[in-house]
Amino acid sequence: MTLLANPAAGGRRSAEIAGRTARRLLAHGVEVDVVAGRDAAETRQRVRECVAAGAGVLAVAGGDGMVHLALQEVAGTSTALAVLPTGSGNDFARVLGIPAKNPDAAADILLGGVRRRIDLGRCATPQGADRPLWFGTVLTSGFDSLVVERTERMRRPRGRMRYAAAVMVELGRLRPLPFTVEADGHTEEFEAALVAVGNTSCYGGGMRVCPHADPADGRLAVTVVSPGTAGRLLRAFPSIYRGTHTTHPLVRTFHAESVRVHTPDMRAYADGEPAGPLPLRAEAVPSAVEVLVPEGAATARG
Template identity: 35%
Template sequence: MDRMVTLVVNPRSGNGRAARALPRVLACLRSGMPGSAIKVIRTTDYESARVQAFRAVASSVLERRTEDVLLVMGGDGMASLGANACADTDVCLGIIPAGTGDDFARGVGIPRHMRDAVEAIIAGRRRTIDLTLAQGIMSDGADRRYIGSVVSSGYDARVNRRVNNSRFNMGIFSYGAAILTELAGLGPVDYRLVVDGELMERSALLVAVGNAGWVGGGVHLCPQADPADGILDVTIIDPVSRGTLVRLFPKLFGGDFVSHPAVHHMRAREVLLDGKGLIPMADGEELGKAPLRLSCEPNCLQVIVG
């Protein structure tokens, strides 16, 4: 029986880049995977993509087709959708980055150029990684969701929301512009955290909980995160002045900011995230309402890497 490879595509990803590249991607996949049955699903919105992805994985699980692969082509939203569909199953996830951020792909070792990502899928090298399990009231009404990259909640989340609401999203350039724009309302958030059972109440500019570590199309907010080490990485930035944040800004892209005295790093298996005025965001999208319980779920996803 042929291996089933289901490709779920968001044609609008990357301002239409996915739609333009799809014919070339399909030609490469069919040439490089002659023993596989390739099914293409073009979606019209996020909900239809979610339904189709979960349906494809459920079919593979029901029929015990352990070599089947779910491919998603799009940005971080599509990558998150694919991770949630494949988590805790034998179905492997392949990602063809076609968004403006592609932070999850960057963080787990997936080539960010579409051609290289397709070649990696054909080669089929798999990596087993962790995910962050978020539990609470999710934005879609569910009570849980898997997160691939970073959960943001303070200043970083406001920046993310501004980028999402902008007319044009140019990835890292839009994120940088939003960082500067949000300076006008810069202020601390009163957090209430429980980190591996220890209560922490503190004001902070942001608290980020990372599995893979990247946000905003290249900001390395949790630079020590490893998505296969069985633990979460937490970055806390104390309240700082606008001038200090502007000076820190260039260092965010390389992770060098962690040496600043206002920046703190810790590791945890579980974080209860709560506080007044939090805007939880994850994998580029709204996550839900605080409080949220975030825990590391080790070895729960197989993903194709470069």
């Protein structure tokens, strides 16, 4: 097993959890290689080398950003991905059923978990068609993209509250955007506040924006929020954490195997990481990655 540590995720806590987990695995007779990079490029190179060397399991100690980095290398390979959630959002771990607040229980999944194959999303812009990007959670555009950018500029508060604070700020600047969306060959043009494309259900620290997503059905789940007043969206905001917003009159959901999204002068984000400028095409890739989940979990569904 290879344990990928990210000291930047969760501060000192991440390094401590990685070290404790390594000792726990060694005590149970598991051969462990601990690797880390000084930056994203070096870290990805280390992951690539581990996968090429035939690592059976890559365990990532970090948040959704580290998981996203690892997915670029383990997708489509025989290396299984495990997650020790130490980040602020931990949405990929959440849909796998991995506890973020109990490091020892998360480590036990490395010892006694079961392997499941799940879908991933794969996206590319016209400028980067030869360099597709894998994503495990949600691809965001429109209002969501603006919130992610705002969140990255903020230093306080921490965790999911920082995302919520960014939402409040951007609601005051809300404007309708002209979207063109092509889903499985059918094209629509409409105004919307956001279009979210989910392989799994949640992002932003537990916001279940695509509660109809199932990473084992070979489809992407799309949520469209029509433009409305800031007040109406503010009142609907808490329901996103529960996943009950889909009954709101401003919200429309559907599934598609392939989706192309465009609105002018907008960037998209996948797993909270930059995916490039729109237009962007995303597709579901069935059984693209093997993951470790708690024993008894039939599927990894958010």
